[in-house]
Amino acid sequence: MSTVPPLNGSWLLRGRDGSLSAYAPRDEAVWCRAERHPGLPWAPPRRIGGDQRLHAQLALGQGADGYAHLVAWRPTVPGESGLVHSTHFRPHLAALDWVPIGHPDRKGDRTGLPAVAVDAEGRAHVFARNKGGGVGMLAQKERGGWGPWRDIGGPGAHEELAAVTGGSGRVELYATTSDGILRWRQEEPGATLVPDEALEASVRPGTLTALPTSKEHTTLFFADLEGMLHAWRPGTDPVPLLLAAGPGRVSALRCTIDDHDCTLLAQRSASGRAVFAACPTEQESAGLWWSESGPQLPVGTRVALAEDAEGRVVAATLSPDGELRVARQKDEPGLALGAWQSV
Incomplete structure (x- = not known):
């Protein structure tokens, strides 16, 4: 069975030109599949960032400009690794070569995803x-280059972090500990993140997903140790939603369904199919339930969500052996997906 390389952030992105792209770490590299143009067939996989050998870990983020930012670990000397960064400006163009950006401890081996x-x-x-x-935190400077690594605290943080840009345009960070969830935020654009409200809760590590749900709020989704999914907005109590369909993080997307502002969740279920649940955004008390879609999927298959250039919901699955399947929202009431297609 193929192993599933760790991946942090949405791996299905809509680029500046409206084309969708899918990213995955595999074979000591990062590969990208992209639509040739919005809504057109997908091009063959391409290696991202040059020929450097990478560890099988990848983090992704995307700015309002549509540019994708990728971060990975690469081996340096025996027993040590360093982080590298690449920017992909448009899905059908080559990404920038990987640039070394150092290590949170100056040197050493990998310290987590x-x-x-x-x-x-x-x-x-x-x-x-x-x-x-x-x-540790590292940020690009306004005029190019990178600032220094900074220790922003958080003793006891587990390895998998959740970073997000809120509706205000400022960055937030979440981490789990044995006692609950830690949160950091920027007090002003470009500033170093500072600790903010923490949550005491039973949290399963590796299940954090952060989604901007308004200009004022980010909603954090997480599973507790019993497998119940919760939604939390700082300043409020967590809201239990429904049992997680499977292990790991859910994918989350804010989208429009029947002219309503909705939050859509997706996951691979323990039964092996992709499942979806939706509710009005920031109104989780309206209730959610899972609906299955598509074929049986191998263990370790990831599910991702995006909106295409026409505003339709697009769901994608990526199996451990690299098979990519895509389904688009049909032009009919509700969240009706068309046939799943291998690309």
């Missing part, structure tokens, strides 16, 4: 756990 978010000014912010159990 990195995370990346892009602020309203288009600057990437990279996060990775450090050897002290806290979190």
